[in-house]
Amino acid sequence: MQAAYIEQYGKEDNLTLGRQPIPEILDNQVLIKVHASAVNPVDWMVRNGVFKEHNVHTLPLILGWDAAGEIAQIGSAVTHFALGQAVYAYTSIVKQGAYAQYIAVDADLVASKPRTLNFEQSAAVPLAATTAWQALTKAGELNAGDKILIHNASGGVGMFAVQIAKALGAYVIGTASKASEPFVQSLGVDEFIDYQQHDFTEKVSELDFVLVAVGGDNIVERSLNVVKKEGYLISLLDKISDSLAKSHQVNYHRLWVTPDRDDLNAIAKLIDSGDVKVIIDSSYPLSDIKLAHQRSQSKRAKGKIVVRIPHDK
Known part of the structure; x- marks a missing residue:
């Protein structure tokens, strides 16, 4: 072959x-x-x-x-x-x-x-959407009405995470570059933050959930400052210590995605219903x-x- x-x-x-x-x-x-x-x-x-x-x-x-x-x-x-x-x-x-x-x-x-x-x-x-699905529903628990910040909303995982979060009934804030704003807005975000021009820690606070779908810039550690107590902070790349997260009373998890047929079936339903493009x-x-x-x-x-x-x- x-x-x-x-x-x-x-x-x-x-x-x-x-x-x-x-x-x-x-x-x-x-x-x-x-x-x-x-x-x-x-x-x-x-x-x-x-x-x-x-x-x-x-x-x-x-x-x-x-x-x-x-x-x-x-x-x-x-x-x-x-x-x-x-x-x-x-x-x-x-x-x-x-x-x-x-x-x-x-x-x-x-x-x-x-x-x-x-x-x-x-x-x-499969890989990108499964990562987003497991981050929002397994590593963390995103509920209807929750406020979530998705770092790198224009990336492969971020693209799916925005749409899945909206389908779950969340209020979604996405970060990306100014050039990516039209694309991210088309995904259905409620708010957009240009990370090159604005420090997200000065724009948001008391969030239920933060998904860090990008690495570098101490972004995971900085995100601790915008998550409410008992909220979720899920990282796909960089790690912080569990003790640091506990000191902020935040549910932190570094996600390693795993293949899962049931997750693919759930994602297919969201796609076929028109909730995820x-x-x-x-x-x-x-x-x-x-x-x-x-x-x-x-x-x-x-x-x-x-x-x-x-x-x-």
Whole structure:
């Protein structure tokens, strides 16, 4: 099969487009014929070697852990899928990825794709939307009427977090650059803060929830000052000490997202009901995977970056 993979860690020039064997599935797995994948920051972090010292991966490594496609083969212990069924998945990051024509995935991580989306749109959803969903409903508990601040509301996770928070009935404040304001406003925020011009700690206070979907600038620690007692502070990147959070009487959690079919089913319902829309920043053929990585690394994308996987007709 055709795939994009690395044989050594490093820059995007290390991405190779070539042939890899079609994976064999286990009894509890399905083989997905991949029509589209997506580029997330974790893809190029892995490519750069973020887990190199932990021996998590085996080279050559196919990158990309968002997949949308059709069921091509079903393991003997799997009973809830049919051949040709349209599905999507956030797949295990410790295994081979979805920049390939086929991927083997544990069946309990796979869900029917949103019926209102095509394969490219569906591929843009799993990892980012699951991260947002787990941050708002599992790591923290966002309720109707709560006030939430979402840092980096224009990013892949932030885009979904704004919309999910609105669907849950929250009052949403989003931060981003001035250039991203129209995009963030289109997501439905109630208030917008240009982080380049304004210090958010001078704009908001006594919040029920803060989601920090960006790193640097001591933003997690500074966010402690705007969360009310017993409120939630969830970070996706940087960490603070639990003792510091406790001293502010704030429920703090550093979230590590995990693949979950039930979460994908819940997200699909929000999409199909019209509560959550999927915005595509750009779409690349697999042959331009290096350009797709460059776009992601630029941090200028508004919406998701997707990769189209070719198949012979």
